[in-house]
Amino acid sequence: xxGVIQSPRHEVTEMGQEVTLRCxxxxxxxxxxxxxxxxxxxxELLIYFNxxxxxDDSGMPEDRFSAxxxxxxxxxxxxxxSEPRDSAVYFCASRGDADTQYFGPGxxxxxx
Amino acid sequence: GEDVxxxxxxxxxxxxxxxxxxxxxxxxxxxxxWYKQEPGxxxxxxxxxxxxxxxxxxxxxxxxxxxxxxxxxxRIADTQTGDSAIYFCAESYNTDKLIFGTGTRLQVFP
Numbered sequence: 001x002x003g004v005i006q007s008p009r010h011e012v013t014e015m016g017q018e019v020t021l022r023c024x025x026x027x028x029x030x031x032x033x034x035x036x037x038x039x040x041x042x043x044e045l046l047i048y049f050n051x052x053x054x055x056d057d058s059g060m061p062e063d064r065f066s067a068x069x070x071x072x073x074x075x076x077x078x079x080x081x082s083e084p085r086d087s088a089v090y091f092c093a094s095r096g097d098a099d100t101q102y103f104g105p106g107x108x109x110x111x112x
Numbered sequence: 113g114e115d116v117x118x119x120x121x122x123x124x125x126x127x128x129x130x131x132x133x134x135x136x137x138x139x140x141x142x143x144x145x146w147y148k149q150e151p152g153x154x155x156x157x158x159x160x161x162x163x164x165x166x167x168x169x170x171x172x173x174x175x176x177x178x179x180x181x182x183x184x185x186x187r188i189a190d191t192q193t194g195d196s197a198i199y200f201c202a203e204s205y206n207t208d209k210l211i212f213g214t215g216t217r218l219q220v221f222p
Binding site: 042043093099102103106 | 153157204209210214
C-alpha cells in the first residue's frame, strides 16, 4: 500500500485566500484524523471521521476551518479565509481495525 | 484532563543507549505508543505496548511501562546518527483519539 497520501506537500498563500488540503487514507481504513503541528502548540487533533462521518470536531479552531469526507478514500480540510496564524504543518492519519494510526507526510502551509 | 509529558531534548553519543521518558495521566489508556518524526516528514510508528504489559522489546528498542507511576520509557540500544529525530509518546484515549506528548528531540553526536 502507498500509505496515507497528502497533497499538496507545500502551500504558500496570501492572507484571506482559501486553502484546501487533501488526504487519501490507506485503503480499508475507516478512521481518518486531521492534525496540526506548530512549534508553539505541538501536535493538535483538529477533527476525526469514522466511516466518513465526523465524530469529534472539538479541535477545529474556528469557523474558518471545515473538513469533509465525501467518500472512504478522500478527505479535505479547508481554511477560508486563511490567516498568518494558520501557518503550520497539517497531517492526515488513518486507522483500521487496530488502534494504530498511520500518518501522511504532511502539508506545510505558509500564509503570508 | 488527559496529559502526556516528555522532556524536550536528549543528547547522546553514537553507540550509547538513549532513554526517552514519558509520563501520562489517563490510567484507562489501552495502548501507549512511540512515534518518530524525522525532519520534514510525518510521524512514523515505532512501537506500541498494551497497557497490561510491562515490557516490550523489538530489536534495538525496549519499551518499559510502569502503570503505577504512569511512566513510559523508550530505550534505544547502540544509538546511531540515523536515530536523530523527534520522538513522541502517545496514549490512546477512548480508543479513537491519541493524546500526544510534546516530543523529545534526540540528537546523536559522533
